[in-house]
Amino acid sequence: MTTWAIQSPSAAPSDARVPSAVRADQNPDVLLQTALLQMQKFHDTDGAAGTYRRILKLDPHNKIAWYNLGVIAQQKNRTTDAREAYEKALKVDPEYTSALFNEAIVLRPSEPDRAIVLLRRAIAAEPGAATAHLQLAQILAEKHRDDEAAAEFRHSVEADPSLRSQVPERFQDSVGSSPTSSQEGSTR
Template sequence: MTRNVKSTDVLVQSALQRQVHQDPLGAARDYRRVLEMDPENKAAWYGLGLIDQQFGRTADARADFDKALDIDPHFMSALYSEAYLLRRSDPDRAIELLERAAATEPKAASIPMQLGQLLAERGRRDQAEDAFRRAVAIDRKLLSRVPEEFRDAVRR
């Protein structure tokens, strides 16, 4: 392992600790230092996205998540976070990201559950039903969280 990789790993860990301890500005500084050394560090782009989102800088957060996804199109955390960010402003893009996330992580029940909710809101009932069915197949306890109008169909 090269010195640069070790340094970036230490800085990413430092940034994560700062986030946990409610120091987002210090975490952002660490992430930016990582990106100076390694502009292809998906964890640093993702971390900056979370911080930008926390401060209401939606466009910056989206750009950060997109950079992480350019580096790794299957980066689950970035797919899910960007989808959540876009739920209201660009629901079709959010659906696309959640579908990619579901394909990347087929055993994560929360993803098809979120996808089902978003599809239902968009009036795409058949697709929503399929998504809810997948979520419940992964975790039966989610049946109680499925909207009432879909429960009978999902139970079958």
Template structure:
């Protein structure tokens, strides 16, 4: 299992079973760096502000990787002063808050990122992790969006199986666990014991259909 998820494109949030971990998400491509939420590229002074904000985000990522979370938080805040629509800055602030167990702040930051880009799968994933215990139905809905868009999202399938099992939806949970393990066999150890046999041998077509039912939004 990957020990660090996509976090520092951005800081990623807590993942996997009882022992949650975080990671950074990949930075946007050069062509996308100066594109606004509306899909147009700013020009003149506005473009300079967006580029400066991107530089600050990258600086924040480096600080985060060096465990300077106070400095990283400051860099992301400064980036947002220049470009309030920088989804990566909002996302990384969410990860820092989540790491510090400030759940409400983390969720608010992820919501800001998702308002800018509703298909930002890393923010969807981290928000789902936050909601797994408090609003399982909402977490299931978010995780289904992720696996519906990316059938290879093994860890999302693992959490989907856990959430479905918590709701007593064992048949669906078996399918989700099965797909998680086929996509990443190292996840077998995290599957609850009562589902391990089925996750190891269940039909891949059945599991894939779970992803189809999950939806297509990412």
């Protein structure tokens, strides 16, 4: 299963942003840092999920908390819960690429057409999202939409040449030849 990583807050809160009357356990930014530690350092997904729920009581529009609850649910194969959490993150930010991608992965087996729509939205929000191009290409190939699949495989490998090995044999010609040593160092 492919998912994007747990999201961390973009920056720690500055003292100027946190009123002195607000305790650390009531500050969503501090709680996001706590949940991240619970997940990454202590591997405590249940504790992190509880912390994310506390954040959502303080800030129901916290897309990072919704997203990370989705990731935890997805890791535990609770696809309905994951999908609901991703949908709530997307209500806050309809272009939240990570949530679009992960929800597409959840939906891929049961609703591939919906997954295609979500992946196209993720790519529109972040055109260089190589893994999103790859996932979209794989779904299109499964649906025998070979021309579209070939184009997406090509975009995927252009954005991240290391994904070439994941391109099925029948689409290898569509991604072009392997980069030469002089091209590998280019940043195009």
